[in-house]
Amino acid sequence: DQQVKQNSPSLSVQEGRISILNCDYTNSMFDYFLWYKKYPAEGPTFLISISSIKDKNEDGRFTVFLNKSAKHLSLHIVPSQPGDSAVYFCAARKSNTGKLIFGQGTTLQVKP
Amino acid sequence: DTAVSQTPKYLVTQMGNDKSIKCEQNLGHDTMYWYKQDSKKFLKIMFSYNNKELIINETVPNRFSPKSPDKAHLNLHINSLELGDSAVYFCASSSASSGNTIYFGEGSWLTVV
Numbered sequence: 001d002q003q004v005k006q007n008s009p010s011l012s013v014q015e016g017r018i019s020i021l022n023c024d025y026t027n028s029m030f031d032y033f034l035w036y037k038k039y040p041a042e043g044p045t046f047l048i049s050i051s052s053i054k055d056k057n058e059d060g061r062f063t064v065f066l067n068k069s070a071k072h073l074s075l076h077i078v079p080s081q082p083g084d085s086a087v088y089f090c091a092a093r094k095s096n097t098g099k100l101i102f103g104q105g106t107t108l109q110v111k112p
Numbered sequence: 113d114t115a116v117s118q119t120p121k122y123l124v125t126q127m128g129n130d131k132s133i134k135c136e137q138n139l140g141h142d143t144m145y146w147y148k149q150d151s152k153k154f155l156k157i158m159f160s161y162n163n164k165e166l167i168i169n170e171t172v173p174n175r176f177s178p179k180s181p182d183k184a185h186l187n188l189h190i191n192s193l194e195l196g197d198s199a200v201y202f203c204a205s206s207s208a209s210s211g212n213t214i215y216f217g218e219g220s221w222l223t224v225v
Contacts, residue, residue, distance in 0.1 A: 002154075034213065043116070043202050044155070044173035092180065093212070099145075099168050100214055102155040 023090030030092040032070035135203030144186035174183035
């Protein structure tokens, strides 16, 4: 029962272009969503988050969009840089549990 | 100045052995976690402690026993290791003051042979 899904295992983008990573969830009780970035042999690092009361949050080159009716969120990276090449995990949280449910990750490759 | 540090980073051990992974955080957080990343790359929570008290215990075999001597430490002890325990184990921490964002350690690669 995978409550958070990232259906694209990989994405390749040219440097300078926009990267769009997608995430779908099934549980309407989730109230907080996060994106993590992970390099090989390292732990996930927090990137950006959004509360369920918002539909957009922006931080520099990173913007997260939330569509609650579609139970869908996306991470936009613009402009993409080669250093953005990593695995990106979407995660969701229910406020009464405090635990994160992760998607299976999308590997982003940004080509110079 | 690693915020969440765990040791060892790599561990190769034989089936049936007992091993521990240690975790320490210097962020002043009051909640700590153990997550497991399996062969399919899914990250799943195993345990969570808040101020040394167990608050989340997912369906994990009782061969896995977390120990929190204080709120800055959460160790994971695994008895009678099995081949299926091979995975990457991530320690993490959070607090209300961090907006409940969870910060992860670098991971411990456990291989059971």
